[in-house]
Amino acid sequence: MTANLFPTTYPTGQFILAASTCTYHIPTSSIVLVHNHHSPSTPRTSWNWFLPRGRKDINEPIHAAAIRETSEESGYTPTLLATSHNTLQPGSEEEHAEAFHMQLIPYFKRTGVRMYVAFYYLATIAEATRAEDYGSRFDGRHEAGYESEVVKIEEAVELLSGGRYVLRGGEVYDVVEKRVVGVDGVAEKFFEVGVVVRGWREVQRHFAKAEGQRL
Incomplete structure (x- = not known):
């Protein structure tokens, strides 16, 4: 039997719950992406790009944390999208807005x-x-250099990977x-x-299905 690489149980004080969104402009x-500590004289792919994400507050539903963190870090307030992903x-026969991805760090x-558990x-x-007041709700020194942009899906793939990956014909290509x-x-x-590419495919399927139902 193979030993577990990490513990499988974590008492309170040894885990963190966090949330994020893939927020698309259809x-x-x-x-929507965020970056920080960039220099205009360096290539955009060398900047630190990421999806907005952060810890949930006490008594805050995890999906609400995803919306709040996205709004705070990016200045764009998202609406969760119910799809059939x-x-x-249980009960997934109907469209729902359950988490699309989970990460363990x-x-x-x-x-x-300790374990950092993030839901997307x-x-x-x-x-x-x-939002005109973007930056006013930054929390902590690490957010002081944050800047957000709405970028094309193709560019997002390049930026999030530092230029390692590109989209070719809708597929991820390793440069x-x-x-x-x-x-x-x-x-x-x-x-x-x-996460971004999978999410975009699901969003496209959702709206294609909705359009087909209207015809």
């Missing part, structure tokens, strides 16, 4: 391993207009290995590339 086939939760302290939700914005790797072949440290 009319322009774009998504696959989930193991172990980190090590002198007292042992599908969401949209009707207008690609950032280094010079081959199509698909969303399942993306390196773990660039996992948000896979």
Whole structure:
């Protein structure tokens, strides 16, 4: 029997719950990204790009945390999108807004391993207009350099991977290995590339289905 790499149980004080969104602007086939500590003289792909994400507050529902963190870090307030994406939760025959992806990030302290658990939700914005007071709700020094943009899905893949991946014919292409790797072949440290592409495919399926039902 193979030993567990990390503990399988975590008492309170040894885990963190966090939430994020893939927030798409459907009319322009774009998504909301955040970056920080950039220099205008360096290539955009060298900046630190990421999906807005953060810890949930006490007594705050996890999906509400996803909306709040996206609004605070990006200046865009999303609306969660109910789709028919696959989930193991009971009652999934109907469209739902359950988490679309989950990430586990172990980190090590002198007292042992702690686990950061992040849930990702599908969401949209009707207008690609950032709040005028953007930045006023930044919390902590680490957010002081944050800046947000609404970028095309194709560019998002490049930015989130530092130029390692691009979209070719809707598939993820590895520039280094010079081959199509698909969303399942993306390196773990660039996992948000896979989340964005999977999410976009689900959003497209959702609206194509809705359009077909109207015809």
